[in-house]
Structures are given as structure tokens and as C-alpha cells.
Amino acid sequence: MAWHTITFTINGETERVTVPSHMTLLQMLREELALTGTKNGCAAGECGACTVLLNGEPVNSCMVLAVECDGAELVSVEGLADDGRLDPVQQALIDVGGVQCGFCTPGVLISARALLDRNPHPTEQEIREALVGNLCRCTGYVRIVAGIKQAAREAAHVTH
Amino acid sequence: MSRIEKTPELIGQNVGRIDVLEKVTGAAVYTDDIQFGKALLHARIKRSPHPHALIKSIDVSRAAALPGVKVIVTGADFPNHIGLYLKDKYIFARDRVRFVGEPVAGVAAVSEEIAEQALDLIDVVYELLEPVFDPEFSATPDAPLIHPDLANYEAPNFIFPQPGTNIANHFKIRKGDVDSAWAQCAAIVERKFRIPHIQHVPIEPHVAVAQMTDNGQVTVWASSQSPFAQRAIFAKALDMSPGDIRVIAPLVGGGFGCKAGVTMEAMPLALATRAKGRPVKLLLTREEEFYTNFVRQGLVIRLKVGCDANGRLLAMENRMYWDGGASTEYGVNITRAGGYSSTGPYDIPNVKTDSLCVYTNHPIGGAYRGFGMSELHTAVDQVMDELAEQIGMDKVAFHKLNAVKAGDKLVTGMTMHPHGLQECLDKVAKALAWGQPVSAGSPHKRRGRGIALAWKAPAMPPNAGSSARVAMNEDGTLTLGIGGQEIGQGAFTAAAQIAAAALGVPMDWVRVAGPLDTQYSPYEWQTVASRITWSMGNAIRAAAGDARRQILELVADVWEEDVDDLDIINGVVISYKSENEQPLRNMVVYGLPNADFTEWKGGPIVGRGSFMPTYVTGLDPETGQGERAVVHYTVGVQGVDIEIDLRTGKLEILKAAAAFDVGKAINPDLVHAQIEGGLVQGLSSALFEEIQLREGVMQNPSFVDYRIATAVDTPRVMETFIVEAPQDDGPWGARGIGEHPMIPAVAALGNAIYDAVGVRLEGPPFSAEKIYLAMLDAGVVN
Numbered sequence: 001m002a003w004h005t006i007t008f009t010i011n012g013e014t015e016r017v018t019v020p021s022h023m024t025l026l027q028m029l030r031e032e033l034a035l036t037g038t039k040n041g042c043a044a045g046e047c048g049a050c051t052v053l054l055n056g057e058p059v060n061s062c063m064v065l066a067v068e069c070d071g072a073e074l075v076s077v078e079g080l081a082d083d084g085r086l087d088p089v090q091q092a093l094i095d096v097g098g099v100q101c102g103f104c105t106p107g108v109l110i111s112a113r114a115l116l117d118r119n120p121h122p123t124e125q126e127i128r129e130a131l132v133g134n135l136c137r138c139t140g141y142v143r144i145v146a147g148i149k150q151a152a153r154e155a156a157h158v159t160h
Numbered sequence: 161m162s163r164i165e166k167t168p169e170l171i172g173q174n175v176g177r178i179d180v181l182e183k184v185t186g187a188a189v190y191t192d193d194i195q196f197g198k199a200l201l202h203a204r205i206k207r208s209p210h211p212h213a214l215i216k217s218i219d220v221s222r223a224a225a226l227p228g229v230k231v232i233v234t235g236a237d238f239p240n241h242i243g244l245y246l247k248d249k250y251i252f253a254r255d256r257v258r259f260v261g262e263p264v265a266g267v268a269a270v271s272e273e274i275a276e277q278a279l280d281l282i283d284v285v286y287e288l289l290e291p292v293f294d295p296e297f298s299a300t301p302d303a304p305l306i307h308p309d310l311a312n313y314e315a316p317n318f319i320f321p322q323p324g325t326n327i328a329n330h331f332k333i334r335k336g337d338v339d340s341a342w343a344q345c346a347a348i349v350e351r352k353f354r355i356p357h358i359q360h361v362p363i364e365p366h367v368a369v370a371q372m373t374d375n376g377q378v379t380v381w382a383s384s385q386s387p388f389a390q391r392a393i394f395a396k397a398l399d400m401s402p403g404d405i406r407v408i409a410p411l412v413g414g415g416f417g418c419k420a421g422v423t424m425e426a427m428p429l430a431l432a433t434r435a436k437g438r439p440v441k442l443l444l445t446r447e448e449e450f451y452t453n454f455v456r457q458g459l460v461i462r463l464k465v466g467c468d469a470n471g472r473l474l475a476m477e478n479r480m481y482w483d484g485g486a487s488t489e490y491g492v493n494i495t496r497a498g499g500y501s502s503t504g505p506y507d508i509p510n511v512k513t514d515s516l517c518v519y520t521n522h523p524i525g526g527a528y529r530g531f532g533m534s535e536l537h538t539a540v541d542q543v544m545d546e547l548a549e550q551i552g553m554d555k556v557a558f559h560k561l562n563a564v565k566a567g568d569k570l571v572t573g574m575t576m577h578p579h580g581l582q583e584c585l586d587k588v589a590k591a592l593a594w595g596q597p598v599s600a601g602s603p604h605k606r607r608g609r610g611i612a613l614a615w616k617a618p619a620m621p622p623n624a625g626s627s628a629r630v631a632m633n634e635d636g637t638l639t640l641g642i643g644g645q646e647i648g649q650g651a652f653t654a655a656a657q658i659a660a661a662a663l664g665v666p667m668d669w670v671r672v673a674g675p676l677d678t679q680y681s682p683y684e685w686q687t688v689a690s691r692i693t694w695s696m697g698n699a700i701r702a703a704a705g706d707a708r709r710q711i712l713e714l715v716a717d718v719w720e721e722d723v724d725d726l727d728i729i730n731g732v733v734i735s736y737k738s739e740n741e742q743p744l745r746n747m748v749v750y751g752l753p754n755a756d757f758t759e760w761k762g763g764p765i766v767g768r769g770s771f772m773p774t775y776v777t778g779l780d781p782e783t784g785q786g787e788r789a790v791v792h793y794t795v796g797v798q799g800v801d802i803e804i805d806l807r808t809g810k811l812e813i814l815k816a817a818a819a820f821d822v823g824k825a826i827n828p829d830l831v832h833a834q835i836e837g838g839l840v841q842g843l844s845s846a847l848f849e850e851i852q853l854r855e856g857v858m859q860n861p862s863f864v865d866y867r868i869a870t871a872v873d874t875p876r877v878m879e880t881f882i883v884e885a886p887q888d889d890g891p892w893g894a895r896g897i898g899e900h901p902m903i904p905a906v907a908a909l910g911n912a913i914y915d916a917v918g919v920r921l922e923g924p925p926f927s928a929e930k931i932y933l934a935m936l937d938a939g940v941v942n
Contacts, residue, residue: 037186093184129871135868137841141870
């Protein structure tokens with residue numbers, strides 16, 4: 001088993017870890033860095049619970065090898081809030097009741113942040129399409145979609 | 161006193177969820193998040209590749225020699241049966257395997273990879289037996305026996321196994337005289353439906369960690385709806401005292417019934433008993449989650465219903481074959497629930513029901529949101545729809561005429577309590593513009609609307625109990641001990657609301673003690689059956705009321721006033737008589753001094769409360785008749801407005817509406833959220849979901865091949881309504897709503913499909929392909 005030492009930033013902090021070749025980004029986050037907010041729902045790239053931002057793009061961290069992250073910039077759910085101030089998508093999901101069991105929530109929040117970063121004024125259809133990779137069994141998605149709409153509205157309000 | 165009996169302001173308020181901040185920051189702890197360090201051993205399970213076979217030998221010697229393997233166990237090590245109702249299962253198969261995926265051996269090793277490698281080194285020799293997959297055939301004398309020892313299994317007295325057959329439970333209703341009623345019917349509909357197995361699909365897979373200390377005590381950390389029921393089941397299976405078993409249950413990432421009872425959790429525990437103090441973890445893969453853990457049973461149902469010329473229902477004959485799978489330890493009670501609720505919420509004077517739980521060599525059937533009612537209503541409410549049409553009545557009018565009313569004698573002979581079904585019907589009919597013509601958006605589409613009713617009673621032993629503890633803190637806040645679980649439904653929030661309201665303190669003074677821990681949390685049977693708000697809510701209200709009584713008695717004593725003149729408002733004891741005030745701060749722990757500080761009274765206040773229904777009666781085994789079959793029914797109505805594309809069979813849900821009678825909504829926003837989520841889960845099962853079994857092997861054990869609704873599949877418009885006809889023994893009138901929103905979804909959609917294009921399918925999922933082929937058959941398209 002080959003080991004590799006990699007350096008990257010996660011939620012703004014630089015980390016240097018030594019990982020085996022076959023370790024996934026998800027395993028590295030949860031087991032090496034104890035960042036357990038990112039969830040393991042299928043380990044097959046299908047449910048989206050493990051979504052994180054890799055250089056600004058949402059990825060299923062169970063489908064990315066840790067060694068691919070050498071030099072990368074990573075954001076996990078723990079990095080969304082800024083010094084205790086919630087990201088607008090976090091606040092919006094709280095406000096509209098878009099969280100039930102909470103297991104899909106970290107992945108949903110990351111996908112929502114990625115969407116709003118590339119498209120600050122999404123239509124409802126664009127929001128729904130951005131979420132197709134994030135399975136939720138509790139909410140029926142209604143309030144998740146409503147929350148992301150609200151976050152977009154509020155961001156627009158602040159900017160203009 | 162009237163001011164105490166009045167519903168407190170907090171009850172019925174949309175208080176925000178108390179568990180949500182940690183869930184959006186990633187700080188919320190689920191079982192898989194707990195760190196156990198280097199001591200942790202990882203378990204993998206050797207499973208049967210055959211649906212039905214005798215185990216001739218198991219050789220673990222090659223696996224045991226693999227470096228890093230610490231424990232291997234097989235069925236030989238654990239001879240006791242395990243199960244919730246009918247004890248017909250072993251932790252690991254002994255002598256015989258009965259479904260593909262059945263555990264045969266367990267390995268604990270220093271890494272998951274090594275444990276997985278060890279599985280390949282375990283040699284199992286099987287002798288294949290003839291498998292049985294069709295529950296109707298399996299119920300016949302010609303079917304090979306799956307459990308030849310059925311006569312020796314332990315079962316509660318309300319379950320009726322038929323030794324010498326594959327029938328694990330046979331529940332009967334004989335009410336009135338069905339045979340002579342048919343002659344009086346002006347219309348009769350007879351239908352057979354086949355409802356496939358489906359899977360719960362919580363996003364969090366099953367996971368459990370177990371550890372045994374040298375003194376023989378064990379701790380199990382599990383994603384669990386049922387830490388107390390699990391403790392009892394483990395104790396029985398391992399010949400231990402429940403007091404020596406500690407189950408810790410962190411937040412649950414979705415349950416829907418699959419984390420009730422014991423499914424996979426006994427396996428890491430079994431391994432831990434041989435692991436010399438090291439914790440052993442088993443986390444199911446998504447593939448295992450799909451085919452090795454409990455599924456929703458399949459159902460074959462033959463239904464015959466008739467009404468007179470005025471549309472009044474006269475008779476029902478209902479024969480249900482539940483595909484219980486290899487073990488029916490939990491499923492036997494679904495069969496019972498299907499039986500005692502077999503008419504749906506309709507008043508029918510003559511009923512003959514046979515609800516059979518049948519062993520097959522399919523995956524094990526277990527509790528699933530709705531507990532048989534979704535499957536039952538899929539048939540009942542489509543037949544009602546057809547009958548209304550045959551007799552020439554408007555469907556809503558037909559439902560209104562035949563829906564059970566307060567005071568009606570139900571199918572079991574129980575008297576129906578007051579409820580708001582008629583109001584639910586009105587609300588949904590109005591939301592769908594029932595009676596007003598609608599048309600499709602384009603010439604190649606057809607529009608249709610469908611409506612369906614639902615009822616469900618908590619399905620549980622007659623004496624399932626709850627308890628709660630209110631321990632006051634120095635500053636007047638309180639720590640609320642409960643044993644009911646937060647599985648996403650908002651139980652902790654409703655619990656805190658009930659405690660605050662009953663005590664008389666602000667909502668944010670309540671701290672719900674967690675994670676649930678059988679060593680510290682008060683007893684709760686299970687977080688199932690939509691019983692928590694009602695049953696645990698009663699226990700919490702009693703516990704907070706007990707703390708309140710102690711506080712008021714103390715203050716009354718010191719003030720030399722009458723308790724009846726005192727109240728607790730917003731955390732302050734007040735006297736309506738003297739207008740004295742005493743904040744709870746300090747006094748609820750340190751007590752109160754008398755006027756000259758020569759004496760102290762009181763002490764730390766701890767309130768306790770219990771609730772257990774005492775009035776549920778047994779039912780006659782031959783007729784299913786009895787005084788009171790269940791505690792109560794929650795009822796409701798759902799409707800959908802759809803379009804079907806004639807060119808493809810593709811279906812789009814334009815609007816869905818649902819109304820449920822929850823007795824009293826403790827937190828209306830949480831109730832609406834339950835209705836929305838349940839409705840979408842129901843529609844997902846109606847549109848997409850089926851465990852495709854071929855010769856007992858699941859063909860689609862992944863999210864790619866087993867589709868659930870995604871964000872683009874949900875109805876564009878959803879309207880949800882709350883109706884409140886109070887429950888006489890619920891906290892401020894509340895009864896449960898967790899399961900019900902899912903129940904009518906398939907029938908409502910089936911009725912809408914019929915309304916749109918005139919075809920009725922034998923069962924879900926209602927895929928575009930099936931709809932299109934049915935339209936071809938019926939000549940709707942060519």
C-alpha cells in the first residue's frame with residue numbers, strides 16, 4: 001500500500017496529511033480530520049450526502065481520492081458559517097423548516113452554496129435541477145427549494 | 161381549575177426546531193460520527209447466496225488465520241431465537257438459510273478491508289432446497305415448508321401461527337353475513353392488486369457499535385428508533401438482564417420503520433461478546449441496506465366490495481397474502497393491523513377478512529411507515545373509486561356517504577371516536593376544484609383527478625408505555641428526560657413544547673437530554689406507530705405537571721396560601737390571591753427558607769410521568785371482534801391532479817392536496833412538514849419504487865436502479881391542511897401524524913390515472929411504460 005503526503009486547505013485552514021492511495025476524500029475528512037459533518041450515505045456517488053466543494057465545484061467526496069486533493073481548496077459543511085455567522089443558505093433552511101433528520105442537509109447546503117455562487121438568481125427549476133444529486137427522504141424537497149429561493153432573494157437584497 | 165385546564169399558549173405555536181442549528185453546521189452527532197479510535201474493530205458479514213438451503217458445514221479456519229482477524233462467529237455460537245413479536249429468527253443462520261443475504265457468519269477485524277477479505281475465506285457448504293416466492297402459493301399445502309419448527313416459536317397471544325404450513329399469522333374478521341349480502345348489492349367490484357416490496361431508504365445507512373466490558377455488561381451505540389425495545393430483544397437473545405445492556409441512540413438520519421426493533425444491531429453485539437473489550441462496528445453498505453435489511457412486505461390482495469342502489473356499502477370480502485419473507489418476527493403484526501383495519505375508514509356492515517402473513521424466501525418484511533395501511537388503501541380506495549363510478553355517484557359524495565362516523569361500530573366492533581374525516585374531504589375536494597371541469601394543457605395530454613382516504617391506528621402491543629422526567633436546574637431551566645427518538649419528525653421540539661407548556665416556563669428553558677441512553681433516559685417502548693406525540697406527550701405532560709405540583713405545594717406551604725390560588729407563568733410562581741411572585745430560579749434546586757431563615761423547605765425538584773393505555777382489549781381469534789381493538793385512528797384524505805402524455809405514458813403531478821385530522825397540532829408547522837414529506841414519499845413509492853426480485857435476488861440494489869423521488873419529481877403545487885377533532889386522551893387533544901400522509905398516495909394517484917385515461921394498473925409503480933402499455937391494451941392509444 002503506497003502512502004502519500006498531501007497538502008491542501010479545508011475551510012480556510014492548511015492541512016498536511018499522509019494518506020494511503022485508495023483513501024477517498026470522504027474517508028479522509030471523516031476519519032483523518034474528524035470532520036464528520038460530511039455524511040456517508042452510499043459511498044457510490046449516488047446520494048449526495050457527502051458533497052463538498054473542491055476548488056469551488058461541488059463533488060461527491062466518496063468518489064474523489066484523497067491524493068487528488070493535493071494543493072486543492074476544500075470547503076465542507078463545517079466551513080460554511082463564518083466565525084459563527086451562518087451562511088444565508090444555512091439560515092434560510094432553518095427559517096423555512098427545510099431540515100428534518102438532517103442527514104442529507106450538509107450535502108444539500110454545499111450544493112446550494114455552489115449553485116448560488118455560479119448563479120445568484122436561479123429559477124425554481126434551476127434550483128430543483130441543482131439538487132437532483134442530493135437525495136432527501138424526509139422533506140419532500142418543498143422547504144429545501146423554498147429555503148434556497150429565500151437565500152437567493154436575501155443575497156440579492158444585500159448586494160443591490 | 162379552568163385556568164389550568166385551558167390550552168396553554170405554547171400549544172399550537174410554530175416554535176422553531178430545537179435540533180436544527182447543529183444540523184446545518186454539521187455538528188449534529190449521528191452514530192457513525194462517534195470516534196472510537198484504534199481499539200475499534202470493523203465487522204463484515206458473510207451472507208447466504210441462496211434463497212433456501214441447508215447449511216451442511218461452515219469452515220472458518222482459513223479466515224481465522226488471516227492476520228488482523230480478531231473474532232469470527234456463526235450461528236452455532238448463538239442458539240437463541242430473536243425477534244419482536246414472533247421469535248422465528250437467529251442472529252446468524254443455524255442449519256438453514258431462508259433468503260439471499262441472510263447472515264451466516266460475522267467477522268471482526270482491525271480494518272474493514274481485512275474483514276471483507278476474511279469473508280472470502282469462510283467456506284460454507286449448502287444443500288439447496290426448493291425456494292418459494294409467491295405468497296399465495298406459499299400459503300397452500302403444496303408449498304415446501306420454510307419453517308418446519310413453527311410450532312415451537314414463541315409468540316404473543318394475539319398472533320396465530322399455523323404450524324405445518326407457511327402461514328405465520330392468520331387474522332380473521334367475520335362480521336355480519338357477507339354471503340347473503342351480495343344478493344342485495346346493486347353494484348359489486350372485484351379486483352386483485354399486487355403491491356411490490358419497497359425499501360425504506362433512509363439516507364443514513366444502518367450502523368451499530370457494540371462493546372462488552374469484563375464484567376459482562378454491554379453498550380450498543382446504534383442508529384435506532386427503539387433503544388429500549390432493542391435492549392429487551394438483545395437480553396432475551398443473549399440470556400442477559402436488560403439492566404446489563406446499555407443502548408445509546410444518537411440522532412437518527414431517517415427511520416421510516418427500518419430502525420425499529422432489531423435488524424442488524426445484534427450482529428456487532430454478538431461479535432463484541434468475543435472481542436475482549438474492544439468495540440465492534442458494523443456499518444451496512446448501501447447495497448446491503450437495500451436487500452439484506454428489513455423491507456416493506458409485498459402484498460397480494462383480492463378484494464370484493466358491494467353497495468346498494470343508493471351507493472351505501474353493504475359488504476366486503478378481503479383476502480390478503482402478505483409476503484412476509486424469510487422471517488415474520490415483526491411482519492406478523494402488520495398482517496394483524498391490515499386485518500383489523502381491513503375496511504379502511506368506511507362503514508361496511510358485512511365483512512369477511514382473511515389477512516395471512518406468509519413465509520417466502522424473500523427478504524424479511526418489517527415495519528414501514530404506514531405499517532400495512534399504504535398497501536391496504538392502495539386496493540381499498542381504488543375499489544371504492546370504481547364502485548362509485550359503477551353506481552353512478554360522484555366520488556366525493558360516495559366517500560361522504562360511506563365514511564365512518566363517530567359512534568359507528570367499526571370492522572372489529574370497536575366504537576369510532578369523534579374525528580374530522582368529512583372536513584378533510586371537504587378541504588381536499590375544494591383544493592382540487594372537485595366538480596368543476598378541468599382540461600389538459602395540450603391535445604396530446606389527458607388530465608385527471610383522484611382522491612383517496614386513509615386511516616391508521618398505532619399498531620403496537622396493547623400496553624406499550626412511555627415515561628418522562630423533568631429535572632429542574634438551578635436557574636429554572638429544566639432537563640427533559642425522554643426515551644422517544646428524534647428521527648427527523650421533530651419529536652424533540654414537540655416534547656420541549658409540551659414540557660414548557662405544562663410546567664409554565666418559556667420554551668427556551670427546556671433542554672432535551674440526549675443522546676437517548678437506556679441507562680439514563682426514561683423508558684419508551686419504541687418511536688414507531690405515530691405514537692410519540694400522543695403517548696410520550698402524555699408522559700411529558702404528566703412529568704411536567706408533577707414538577708409543577710411539587711413547586712406549587714412548596715410555595716403554598718411557605719406563603720401559607722392555597723395551591724389552587726397559585727400558578728406558574730413564564731417561569732414565575734404567582735398568586736392570584738396575594739399577588740406574591742417567586743421566580744423558579746434557585747428555589748427549584750435549593751428550596752425556600754421561611755421568613756426568618758430558621759428553616760428550609762423543598763429541595764431539588766424532579767417530576768416524573770408515565771403513560772400506558774390500559775383499555776385495549778383482545779379480539780376473538782375466529783371473528784376479530786372485541787370491545788376496543790386499538791387506541792384510536794388518525795384519519796385523512798389526499799388528492800392529486802395530474803396530466804398524462806398520451807404519446808409516452810409519462811405522468812406529471814400538477815397539484816397534490818392533503819388534509820389530516822391530528823386532534824390538536826402541538827406545532828402546526830411541523831405537522832405540515834410531516835404531511836409534505838409523507839406525501840412525497842408516498843408518491844415516490846407510487847411512481848418509482850419496487851424491489852425487483854428474481855429468484856429471490858434483488859436486481860436493483862442501488863440508487864441508480866432503485867429510484868426515489870428527487871427534487872425535480874415532486875408535485876409543483878402542494879396544499880396541506882390540518883383538521884383538529886380532539887383526541888380524548890391525547891395531550892391537549894393531540895394524536896399522531898408521522899405515518900399517515902404516505903398512506904393514501906398510491907390509491908389517489910391510481911384513481912387520477914383512471915380518471916385521466918381510463919386504465920387501472922394491477923399495482924405500483926405507475927411507470928410511464930406500464931401506463932402506456934395499459935393504454936395500448938385498452939385502446940386509448942394505438
